[in-house]
Amino acid sequence: MKNCVFFAPVSGEEAEPAVRARLDELIRRSGCNSVISSGDRVVLKLHFGEQGNKGFVRPSYVSAIAQAAARAGGEPVVSDTNTLYRGRRMNSTDHLKLAYEHGFTPDALKAQVVVPDDTRPENVRAIEANGEYVKTAKIAAIYAGADALIGITHFKGHLMTGFGGAVKNIGMGCATREGKLFQHSDLSPIVVIKKCTGCKACVSVCPAGAITMKNGMAAVDTARCIGCASCIPACKFRAIDLDWEGGGMSIQEKMAEYAMAVLGNKKGKAFFFNFLIKITKECDCLAKDDPRIVPDIGILASEDPVAVDQASLDLVIARAGEDILRKLHPHRDGTRQLAHAAKIGMGSREYLLETIN
Numbered sequence: 174m175k176n177c178v179f180f181a182p183v184s185g186e187e188a189e190p191a192v193r194a195r196l197d198e199l200i201r202r203s204g205c206n207s208v209i210s211s212g213d214r215v216v217l218k219l220h221f222g223e224q225g226n227k228g229f230v231r232p233s234y235v236s237a238i239a240q241a242a243a244r245a246g247g248e249p250v251v252s253d254t255n256t257l258y259r260g261r262r263m264n265s266t267d268h269l270k271l272a273y274e275h276g277f278t279p280d281a282l283k284a285q286v287v288v289p290d291d292t293r294p295e296n297v298r299a300i301e302a303n304g305e306y307v308k309t310a311k312i313a314a315i316y317a318g319a320d321a322l323i324g325i326t327h328f329k330g331h332l333m334t335g336f337g338g339a340v341k342n343i344g345m346g347c348a349t350r351e352g353k354l355f356q357h358s359d360l361s362p363i364v365v366i367k368k369c370t371g372c373k374a375c376v377s378v379c380p381a382g383a384i385t386m387k388n389g390m391a392a393v394d395t396a397r398c399i400g401c402a403s404c405i406p407a408c409k410f411r412a413i414d415l416d417w418e419g420g421g422m423s424i425q426e427k428m429a430e431y432a433m434a435v436l437g438n439k440k441g442k443a444f445f446f447n448f449l450i451k452i453t454k455e456c457d458c459l460a461k462d463d464p465r466i467v468p469d470i471g472i473l474a475s476e477d478p479v480a481v482d483q484a485s486l487d488l489v490i491a492r493a494g495e496d497i498l499r500k501l502h503p504h505r506d507g508t509r510q511l512a513h514a515a516k517i518g519m520g521s522r523e524y525l526l527e528t529i530n
């Protein structure tokens with residue numbers, strides 16, 4: 174079945190007010206509010222951007238979507254989860270502070286802004302997934318408990334998944350740190366020997382007794398590791414990390430199954446906006462201003478996260494005149510996530526593009 178993807182084109186590097194006007198029209202014409210009923214708690218999932226990054230979706234655009242949700246009778250909450258890697262977004266306090274510094278304040282958005290602390294059990298929900306890779310998905314409770322979900326995504330390239338779109342924003346972005354680790358590295362973190370001081374802080378926090386000291390340095394027993402990710406923030410010396418390049422060969426399939434788990438109770442209650450503006454080689458986790466790889470294209474909107482990602486990819490390829498994301502990430506075929514998402518019934522890679530002029 175072909176699902177409709179609405180497309181509001183943007184030419185060149187239009188100023189924010191002009192893009193906002195295009196977005197307002199897209200919100201009106203796409204019927205995004207049909208997924209919201211009066212009294213719904215509506216969670217808007219986005220990425221607040223790492224410190225120094227400038228690719229994230231502008232707060233004024235998020236505000237427009239939040240206000241539309243409120244007009245439909247919903248109670249909007251804007252949210253993101255904490256990261257696996259070290260940075261300003263690794264714990265809820267610093268993450269929220271950075272979100273505010275980037276302009277995502279409750280005043281500006283006219284919505285609550287929440288970064289759930291997934292070290293607290295009440296903020297975590299285990300969802301039975303019964304997928305090929307994911308049997309139980311560990312996601313932040315705020316997404317599981319919401320009545321409706323709106324994915325707001327900056328579409329761009331990605332080191333491990335070729336590109337990051339709606340499927341990634343929901344699958345990886347709604348996962349707890351444990352869920353992210355599972356998707357990234359087939360469970361176990363690694364110890365960077367040259368950074369390890371032998372302080373044993375990781376040994377103390379490991380709930381599985383999977384870390385022992387060998388020759389004065391930490392060693393992870395992958396057979397015992399349960400992938401909880403507690404050791405990563407516990408190490409002050411950044412000696413525990415993931416094999417970002419080599420790890421997680423099935424990351425895209427796992428990510429799709431996580432997204433399916435998040436959306437399982439959101440049938441007819443989810444909508445997705447992809448911003449093809451300031452499209453960069455790497456994701457918004459990069460702590461620097463990554464340059465554009467193609468001119469701005471526009472904003473896409475759909476009820477189908479697979480269709481909106483496929484349409485985004487097709488438009489980027491058409492605008493670049495080549496598969497620029499594959500060229501920049503030659504070892505990562507990003508279409509794997511779409512193929513698996515379609516296979517498990519999340520949506521369709523075939524779509525009807527309705528351009529809003």
Ligand code: SF4
Pocket residue numbers: 364368369370371372373374375376390391407408409410411412413
């Ligand atoms: S916490 Fe870090 S530095 Fe300390 S033993 Fe563990 S890996 Fe080594």
Ligand code: SF4
Pocket residue numbers: 361362378379380381382383384393397398399400401402403404405
């Ligand atoms: S991820 Fe969790 S279980 Fe695995 S080594 Fe680290 S603390 Fe231990």
